Amino acid sequence: MTEMDDLTRAVEATLFAAEAPMTAEAISAHLGGADVRAALADLAAHYRQRGVALVERGNRWHFQTAPDLAHLLRREREDVRRLSRAATEVLAIVAYHEPVSRAEVEAIRGVQTAKGTLDVLLEAGWVRVAGRRESPGRPTIYATTPEFLAHFGLASRKDLPGIDELRAAGLLDPVEDALEAALAESGEEREAGEIGQSKSPLAEPPLASEEESA
Amino acid sequence: MTEMDDLTRAVEATLFAAEAPMTAEAISAHLGGADVRAALADLAAHYRQRGVALVERGNRWHFQTAPDLAHLLRREREDVRRLSRAATEVLAIVAYHEPVSRAEVEAIRGVQTAKGTLDVLLEAGWVRVAGRRESPGRPTIYATTPEFLAHFGLASRKDLPGIDELRAAGLLDPVEDALEAALAESGEEREAGEIGQSKSPLAEPPLASEEESA
């Protein structure tokens, strides 16, 4: 490395610390009137191939990150995240019932839907706002997008399995039924007192607030 | 000028663009996991005699103007925090004795420390709460931060002015320890029981309360 003269060092430090681009005159005034042109030229040459460049724009000088490294300033990081259970349910309801309002989604789910849950689906690009329903309150209605079909490998919404198919696959069996079936199978000899297993309708409030967030 | 390798350029650009000092790990993470230690050493050497220097403060790296150019760059409006004498003393005691409890600070200063004094240092980001001491009362203990090192141009606490001499002279040890050592040295003929045990109420004057706030 070559020795730098003091003026060049001073110009370098001044421009480095400056909060805005400076004209050669302003730098000179700051440094007691020295002629800084040679120093600026030296510095510009020195920084030409470094990670930082000294550039002149409209007579004002400033340091900036080398243009080819600009991508370092803004990096994108993609976090792969699994859709939460709640969001998956909302997505499924939108897909099966579209176009559907949030109130309708909630009625079908039986739980309130956090605002963030729909936002996640909008962000993922799987659900879009499909206008407003011409009914009191004119609620926003939602529908799925072509990206939704593409992501799930569906040619159209008709490809979603119907209710009968779901039932055949056992996906519609209520949890309680499955439990009782299991009990009846294993527990012929159980005591009578155990009958009380079947849930009363009051065991679950109709509209619980959503525990699981998106 | 010699050709720079891409990684060194990227490290240079990253640190130039960064708004706060960065650890080598953070730089590495930003640049996709590359080992940046060699690049940092190269850059530090390159900038050693320039108007701008690459420095390491508490494991964090940043560029700053060269100290000898201070007279050229000093601004009309200093943006350094003015500290009260009390705050300055507390800061020094925390730095040289860390981790240290408030009671220990007060024992050295001989006055109670106003709550605001420590708050000023916490707010400046120079002192942090470093947990609690596992002793009766579990007092909160304080230590300095990387920002403290950066602000005062210290690479690490080892850089604290005169810390080695102070330690060698025993001036960082508690008074009790020093007293015992001194008595053991001078008073071979004394009875062991006499040494530093059982403090009488008169053994030490009480703490004064701090009138001056930070």
Place this chain on the structure above:
Amino acid sequence: MSELDLTPAELEAAGEWDGVGSASSDDTALYLELDGWEGPLDLLLDLARRQKVDLRQISILALVDQYIGYIERAEAMRLELAADYLVMAAWLAYLKSALLLPREEQEDPSAEELALRLQLRLQRLGAMREAAARILARDRLGRDVFLRGAPEGLRVDRKNSWQCDWFALVQAYGQVKARTAPVVHMVRDRMVMTLDSALTRVSAMLGVTLDWIELQEFLPPREGGEWTDPRLRRSALASSFVAALELARLGKAELAQDSTFGPLHIRQLRT
């Protein structure tokens, strides 16, 4: 500035002291203003510095005299003295008298020990005060050295890539449907024996005989495949049991069970 062996005057020159207790003034010019000191120890340290010797060699006796003299002058000028200063004065007066006593008459802890302790404290405070001045005299960020004035800043934009598969979607819909279905499910009729019918049945059967009858006998006969529903059987057993308890409570029947979990027997009570 050299970082070692700063004199008090240089400490002042470091420029950050707000304190008024200037050590560079000489003894006669002592400010009679206690606000300048941060307590008695601070004043003592200042007085000690005036001895212009290493803190390890200060004369405690001289220091005590100076302090007490200072306090007396302040009192003579009718200045309000903070209690701390008076307490220290009293303590120092005690220390002085103890130091002047012959050694053997001294109490424990000895006056020398007390003096040494005071000296050690002054040394420590003095060391920290110098250290503070040295720290403040370093090249400070924003005063002597500067960070880049207009850093571009580094930004990491987080983008979420959401994952969900076909099966999870369909399964979720099935679960929603299943979860909201129980309203229908719960009203499904179930074969049960009510308590009323059990009461009637047990009462009627008890009227037939005076012998002990096992509770099991009261259950409806297994015929016509009706018993294939185990739930009806359990319901009948439970209802009959409650009916038996009710009859016993009413004094119409008595119950007996030979062993825990053994067969439960019931018979009519003669009235």
